[in-house]
Amino acid sequence: MRATIKDIANLAGVSGSTVSRALSDDSRISKKTKEKIQKIAKELNYKPNIMARGLVSKRKGILGVVLPKATMELFTSQFFIEIMQGISKRAKENNYYIMFDFCKSDREEFMSTKKFVESGLVDGICLLSSRDKDESLEFLKDKNFPFVVIGEPLEKTNTLWVDNNNLEATYNLVKEYKKEKNLIFIGGNKHLTVTKNRVDGFKKACLEFEIDGKILLGRKFSMDEGYRLAGDIEMNEKLEKIIISDDQLLMGVLDYFEENKIFNVEIVSFNRCNVKELWKNKVRTIDIQPSKLGSEAINLLLYGINNNINEKNKMINIEF
Structure with missing residues (x-):
């Protein structure tokens, strides 16, 4: 039978709400209590119910990734393969699923971004390119919707971004x-x-x-x-x-x-x-470290989703 939060709470001698907060790395729970609860959860092979968690927290547990037309040649590009690996790995580590949308044009990228936001399916969006007069970026700013850009934007106000120098x-x-x-x-x-x-x-x-x-x-x-x-x-x-x-x-x-x-x-x-x-x-x-670009982008996006923005960007130096 699948382990529940109640099972963990009984073994830990705490309330169900304390277990939920500990598993979400809530700062209100002490390090000692978190470690105890996480140890029990691991022993029970506890898997969070994403849908139930979403109903309580109003989070969907899904991040949208808008893939530009350049990725139509994805399987011949080591860069995009590695960047997607970095995105997927870091999202999984934070109990998020990824929803990818492949686009064939700049206009299709904008429509994809718009649909992601208006559908209510995702908690945040990752854009894989930055260009002049970017419709998607301006739309997300206007809606005050959490997003991150892989690529240094020309207009950096209220924008989370990660890029190489x-x-x-x-x-x-x-x-x-x-x-x-x-x-x-x-x-x-x-x-x-x-x-x-x-x-x-x-x-x-x-x-x-x-x-x-x-x-x-x-x-x-x-x-x-x-x-x-x-x-x-x-x-x-x-x-x-x-x-x-x-x-x-x-x-x-x-x-x-x-x-x-x-x-x-x-x-x-x-x-x-x-x-x-x-x-x-x-x-x-x-090596421009595309996997690191992807993982750092997700780190920043999660900061934005949680309204815990300590930095507006992340510049990754290229070493020869």
């Missing part, structure tokens, strides 16, 4: 090549904050170290765009140094180079991914 990371990468005369940066959608920040870091370093930097931006982060942008590079006999903003772009660039027998390159790319043996000594990938 993309400007600093790109600046530091260019700094490694400060003795070079030429450097190429390949990035994705110019309207996304991640692209803006990495381009700004690239420009800042090129100006400081007097490097002739060339910037090539695509319409999206995809292999097709990487392949197309690679064709715009004016190759010469000298070794080309290239910084690429995303693993999907990288794979497209490498396909183009291999197809056209271009191997006089040295590439650094954000996001880890597996490359062919042919490229192992020419390509360096940088």
Whole structure:
């Protein structure tokens, strides 16, 4: 038979309300009592009744995650796979379920966000991208609904967000090549904050170290765009140094180079991914810790849901 709060209360010699508060990590319950109750709950293999808990606390125990159109290529993107693992793991640790919604356009992302809020199905929402004039973000602010953004927003007022320090990371990468005369940066959608920040870091370093930097931006982060942008590079006999903003772009660039027998390159790319043996000594990938981005986003979202906001954002540094 399934263990209940009453069973735990009887064994612990406390009231049912004390058990509920202890299992919810309520600050009104002492550490000693919490540990005692949690130990008994574990011994009884107690599983909380999410629906019943929701009726009492008015919480649904579900978080909504709006997946942007870039995730339509989810299963070829190590970044999105790992970010979703981080989200799911941290939510599960806090007894929350995740409801994902895959979207094909910016407008569909907004409609998904709106439906999540108006349906009353979720306690909070996680957005996986940040862009100019973001309808979803403004809607959530207007409704005063708990949300977090993975990606530094341009307008940060009343917004919880988590991101890498993309400007600093790109600046530091260019700094490694400060003795070079030429450097190429390949990035994705110019309207996304991640692209803006990495381009700004690239420009800042090129100006400081007097490097002739060339910037090539695509319409999206995809292999097709990487392949197309690679064709715009004016190759010469000298070794080309290239910084690429995303693993999907990288794979497209490498396909183009291999197809056209271009191997006089040295590439650094954000996001880890597996490359062919042919490229192992020419390509360096940088771990931007997507799983940590996902878990930290859920931490912030739960702070927001509980009206316990100690910090407005979390910046995760990229280590080389």
